[in-house]
Amino acid sequence: MNGVFRRAFERIGSFFRRSRLDREFDAEIATHLELATDENIRRGMNREEARREALIRIGGLQQSKELHRQARGLPALEIGFQDLRYTLRTLRRDRGFAAVAVLMLGLGIGANVAVFSVVNDILLRPLPFQDQQQLVWIEQANGKSGLSSLTYSVDAYEGFRQRNRTLKDVTGYFPFSPPDNYRLGGHSDLLPVTAMSVLGNFFQVLGVEPAIGRMFLPEETQRNGRAAVLLAYPFWQRQFAGDPGVVGRAIDLNGMPVTVIGVLPDRFDFGAVFSPGAKVDAFVPVIPDEMRDWGNVFTFIGRLKPGVSVAQANAEAGILAPELYFNVKYPNSKGGYTARALSLKEYVSGRLRRSLIVLWCAVGFLLLMVCVNLANLLIARMGARGKEFAMRAALGAGRGRLIGQLLTESLVLSAGGAILGLCLAYAVTSYLARQGSVALPLLSSVRVDGASLAWTLLIAVASAVLFGLAPGLKVSGRDLQASLKDTGHAVSASQGHHRLRQSLVITQIGLACVLLVGAGLLLRSFLRVLDVDLGFQPDGVAAIKIDYEEARNPQRRAAILEELLRRIQAVPGIETAGITDNLPLEGNRSWGLRAKGQQYREGELPGTFVYVITPGYFDAMGIRIRKGRQFNWSDRADSQSVVVINETAARYLWPGEDPIDRIALINGRDTRIIGVVSNVRESSLEKTGAWQMYLPIAQAGPVGSILTIRSRLPLAMLSPTVMRTLRSMNPSQPATQLRPIQTSVDRAVSPRRFFMLLVTAFAVFGLILAALGIYGVVSYLVTQQTQEIAIRVALGASKSRVQGAILWQTFRLAAIGAAMGAAASLAAARLIASLLFETAPTDLTSFAGTVVLLALAALAAAAIPAQRASRVDPMAALRTI
Amino acid sequence: MPDTKLDLLQGTLDVMVLQTLAVMGAQHGYGIARRIEQASGDRVLLNQGTIYASLIRLQQRGWISAEWGTSDNNRKAKFYSITKRGRKRLAEETVYWERLSGVMGRVLAIQPGGGD
Numbered sequence: 003m004n005g006v007f008r009r010a011f012e013r014i015g016s017f018f019r020r021s022r023l024d025r026e027f028d029a030e031i032a033t034h035l036e037l038a039t040d041e042n043i044r045r046g047m048n049r050e051e052a053r054r055e056a057l058i059r060i061g062g063l064q065q066s067k068e069l070h071r072q073a074r075g076l077p078a079l080e081i082g083f084q085d086l087r088y089t090l091r092t093l094r095r096d097r098g099f100a101a102v103a104v105l106m107l108g109l110g111i112g113a114n115v116a117v118f119s120v121v122n123d124i125l126l127r128p129l130p131f132q133d134q135q136q137l138v139w140i141e142q143a144n145g146k147s148g149l150s151s152l153t154y155s156v157d158a159y160e161g162f163r164q165r166n167r168t169l170k171d172v173t174g175y176f177p178f179s180p181p182d183n184y185r186l187g188g189h190s191d192l193l194p195v196t197a198m199s200v201l202g203n204f205f206q207v208l209g210v211e212p213a214i215g216r217m218f219l220p221e222e223t224q225r226n227g228r229a230a231v232l233l234a235y236p237f238w239q240r241q242f243a244g245d246p247g248v249v250g251r252a253i254d255l256n257g258m259p260v261t262v263i264g265v266l267p268d269r270f271d272f273g274a275v276f277s278p279g280a281k282v283d284a285f286v287p288v289i290p291d292e293m294r295d296w297g298n299v300f301t302f303i304g305r306l307k308p309g310v311s312v313a314q315a316n317a318e319a320g321i322l323a324p325e326l327y328f329n330v331k332y333p334n335s336k337g338g339y340t341a342r343a344l345s346l347k348e349y350v351s352g353r354l355r356r357s358l359i360v361l362w363c364a365v366g367f368l369l370l371m372v373c374v375n376l377a378n379l380l381i382a383r384m385g386a387r388g389k390e391f392a393m394r395a396a397l398g399a400g401r402g403r404l405i406g407q408l409l410t411e412s413l414v415l416s417a418g419g420a421i422l423g424l425c426l427a428y429a430v431t432s433y434l435a436r437q438g439s440v441a442l443p444l445l446s447s448v449r450v451d452g453a454s455l456a457w458t459l460l461i462a463v464a465s466a467v468l469f470g471l472a473p474g475l476k477v478s479g480r481d482l483q484a485s486l487k488d489t490g491h492a493v494s495a496s497q498g499h500h501r502l503r504q505s506l507v508i509t510q511i512g513l514a515c516v517l518l519v520g521a522g523l524l525l526r527s528f529l530r531v532l533d534v535d536l537g538f539q540p541d542g543v544a545a546i547k548i549d550y551e552e553a554r555n556p557q558r559r560a561a562i563l564e565e566l567l568r569r570i571q572a573v574p575g576i577e578t579a580g581i582t583d584n585l586p587l588e589g590n591r592s593w594g595l596r597a598k599g600q601q602y603r604e605g606e607l608p609g610t611f612v613y614v615i616t617p618g619y620f621d622a623m624g625i626r627i628r629k630g631r632q633f634n635w636s637d638r639a640d641s642q643s644v645v646v647i648n649e650t651a652a653r654y655l656w657p658g659e660d661p662i663d664r665i666a667l668i669n670g671r672d673t674r675i676i677g678v679v680s681n682v683r684e685s686s687l688e689k690t691g692a693w694q695m696y697l698p699i700a701q702a703g704p705v706g707s708i709l710t711i712r713s714r715l716p717l718a719m720l721s722p723t724v725m726r727t728l729r730s731m732n733p734s735q736p737a738t739q740l741r742p743i744q745t746s747v748d749r750a751v752s753p754r755r756f757f758m759l760l761v762t763a764f765a766v767f768g769l770i771l772a773a774l775g776i777y778g779v780v781s782y783l784v785t786q787q788t789q790e791i792a793i794r795v796a797l798g799a800s801k802s803r804v805q806g807a808i809l810w811q812t813f814r815l816a817a818i819g820a821a822m823g824a825a826a827s828l829a830a831a832r833l834i835a836s837l838l839f840e841t842a843p844t845d846l847t848s849f850a851g852t853v854v855l856l857a858l859a860a861l862a863a864a865a866i867p868a869q870r871a872s873r874v875d876p877m878a879a880l881r882t883i
Numbered sequence: 884m885p886d887t888k889l890d891l892l893q894g895t896l897d898v899m900v901l902q903t904l905a906v907m908g909a910q911h912g913y914g915i916a917r918r919i920e921q922a923s924g925d926r927v928l929l930n931q932g933t934i935y936a937s938l939i940r941l942q943q944r945g946w947i948s949a950e951w952g953t954s955d956n957n958r959k960a961k962f963y964s965i966t967k968r969g970r971k972r973l974a975e976e977t978v979y980w981e982r983l984s985g986v987m988g989r990v991l992a993i994q995p996g997g998g999d
Binding site: 012013016026029031033034036037038040041059060062063065069072073074 | 937954
């Protein structure tokens with residue numbers, strides 16, 4: 003054993019002392035030769051013969067030297083280095099080729115690594131929580147009408163926490179917390195702060211330890227307990243300059259002193275996991291007693307006991323849920339709940355799995371196209387280098403050695419591509435991580451990490467083998483003599499090459515076709531989504547969160563807001579304004595709505611989205627009144643309860659009848675329907691069918707106040723006057739910006755836009771690759787057929803005839819490729835059908851568009867060589883035969 | 884086939900070199916090669932150049948050592964000698980080869996149709 007190690011060690015040593023050892027061996031073998039010659043002379047040979055005989059007995063000086071080297075050093079490595087040196091020399095001579103190859107590979111590998119980083123971040127990497135595989139998300143099983151139908155009441159939470167046997171502990175948060183729900187005082191301007199209300203044990207269950215300070219104590223979750231807040235790391239950095247001294251101090255939140263008890267670690271990003279695209283600045287403890295009568299308020303997160311599976315937790319939750327009380331004060335409020343449990347990871351990223359896999363496949367296709375293209379280029383080069391390789395083979399290079407040389411070349415190219423690709427991927431991922439407005443979970447933690455590097459290495463080597471092997475197999479199968487004789491222009495010998503290259507181009511066109519069809523379908527879906535009737539008109543509408551003097555009395559509140567709206571509407575440039583508590587595509591909640599006097603089956607009626615609004619809101623948002631009237635200020639707290647419902651609800655509750663002046667039951671109160679408005683897309687652009695109702699602000703409690711303004715003026719001009727007006731009513735109005743409603747529409751479509759843009763970019767790159775491939779093959783074809791063309795021109799073929807022939811050949815390639823690609827696309831389109839919106843997987847426009855695009859690209863790519871062919875001078879060409 | 888020279892089995896050359904050095908003491912490459920040829924009665928097909936690959940192998944394993952010196956007829960040559968560990972190895976190899984040749988001899992002596 004010792005000998006083996008020692009030898010390995012010596013071999014490595016020898017590798018680095020190559021030239022000295024070579025010199026020593028030269029001296030040794032020279033002595034050998036002299037000694038042998040001397041002896042032969044002594045035997046009676048003449049000097050020349052003696053030396054010749056000695057050389058024969060040695061068996062070749064060079065061979066002995068090679069043997070010696072192999073025995074003492076690391077022959078494979080030495081050959082590798084030789085090949086590497088040779089490759090670098092060759093590529094330096096052929097800079098254009100090297101640059102194109104590295105660029106293509108760089109783009110292909112870069113796209114792959116970037117997408118892998120996203121996939122790894124969202125799908126593969128565990129969530130940034132301790133033992134995250136134990137965390138489960140529990141929500142109501144058939145929640146179709148927004149958050150309220152997915153969440154549970156305080157009593158249900160306590161019941162569930164007490165009675166379940168599969169979970170170590172259950173926690174939750176209050177997902178209805180609107181953005182900018184607190185105001186931080188102690189500055190000249192009040193600062194809006196988004197604080198998430200979480201149950202006291204939230205961080206314990208997730209296994210997140212504060213970076214500084216401590217978690218919530220039980221007394222901080224009790225009514226009239228000490229007010230406490232935990233700060234998110236970025237907010238602490240931004241607002242308190244990362245001062246650790248802030249912990250233990252009281253800050254002014256909503257005019258109340260609240261003690262900062264700690265700062266959460268940097269890697270804990272609530273928004274990234276639980277509400278993509280949103281930022282959370284601080285966490286305050288839920289005080290369950292205050293929320294007991296608020297209805298459904300919590301989503302659940304549980305931690306499994308060791309050895310319990312998600313399926314077991316799911317089964318138990320399903321059994322337990324119907325036993326939970328909505329409110330223990332009402333014994334008949336039991337039985338309304340359902341539940342399903344899924345792993346937290348699945349909840350966060352499960353929805354995106356298909357999209358991401360599609361994306362992954364798309365870049366995989368792209369890399370395949372790059373490889374095919376490079377294989378094509380390399381084969382073309384082989385045509386030119388055939389003689390070089392034949393020469394090396396004739397000098398004794400074995401098959402393995404030649405393939406090794408070719409693989410070294412492709413490895414060098416793909417290493418260059420990988421480096422470029424990594425740089426690109428790094429740039430792309432750091433860009434993506436900063437896209438706060440894209441509503442994808444975990445996006446902020448996208449980065450090129452160890453896994454991405456390993457992936458890069460893997461695909462770089464795989465692609466090198468892929469594109470290096472085709473020409474490698476080609477060269478090893480060649481007949482030496484034929485190659486040496488092959489002038490590179492003779493048609494017969496290169497026929498095989500050409501057929502291979504043609505089939506590679508066809509493959510490429512097919513792949514490009516699949517990519518283009520996919521991109522086309524996603525693009526169509528995206529346009530369809532942008533085209534949906536939102537039910538409101540976001541253009542020219544801006545919103546701002548407002549504060550006003552707290553008023554318990556609803557009529558007093560209405561009076562304040564009436565005055566506020568009067569002043570706002572007096573601002574020049576503002577057409578209309580209104581106030582709502584929730585905006586579509588942002589927060590939501592739902593209540594029950596039923597026609598009075600009707601019997602409904604249990605669970606027949608969906609929850610109805612509730613919006614508490616002022617007069618003017620429908621006009622400001624551009625929500626159309628279909629029937630009846632909208633609210634006015636005479637809908638007072640003491641007048642009859644009234645409601646405006648949307649068309650879907652009206653059609654279900656009073657089918658075929660006029661709903662106006664009918665009586666509905668809302669929270670047990672008789673309420674008169676006074677109007678019907680258009681359906682609004684409330685939680686997603688892509689879903690319809692939800693019930694919505696609007697209640698006047700004097701008759702129902704709002705969860706917040708958002709002023710909506712319709713104006714043609716730019717926001718920058720409007721903002722100061724609006725702010726001044728708001729401050730005239732309430733000097734402590736925090737300094738927030740007016741923001742266009744369009745931003746929430748944009749955020750709602752951002753994941754779709756993200757995927758669509760990426761796939762389209764890949765498809766365009768794929769199209770370019772296909773065009774390059776076609777160009778390469780057709781150029782080669784023209785070069786090869788120069789003499790043939792010359793003969794035809796000499797015999798009277800016209801220019802257009804010559805061009806036509808070339809274009810026809812190209813067209814045939816493109817047609818075969820497109821036909822095969824279209825067939826493959828049909829299968830691929832079915833796989834992405836669930837990602838499409840109002841677009842059939844067989845969408846004719848996408849398919850036709852792809853074919854047209856491919857045809858144009860093919861013709862454009864062939865135009866240049868065809869042009870060249872038509873300019874062939876028959877005399878010059880024929881003379882060079 | 885008495886006229887055909889024997890091809891050397893992989894590994895046998897190393898043993899021959901060790902044995903030669905053990906018997907003859909320090910010797911240069913040419914001397915070793917000649918000695919092996921003579922000892923085998925010129926029946927071994929030996930490209931003398933291959934001896935050097937064997938020498939470097941043995942040297943790297945620490946079974947022989949090398950030193951530059953001067954030959955009988957005043958030429959500078961590299962002299963190899965066997966080390967203590969080399970002798971130990973040679974003893975092991977000798978046992979192995981004797982066993983192997985014994986077994987081969989017995990196996991090849993089996994006559995067709997014969998039993999125990």
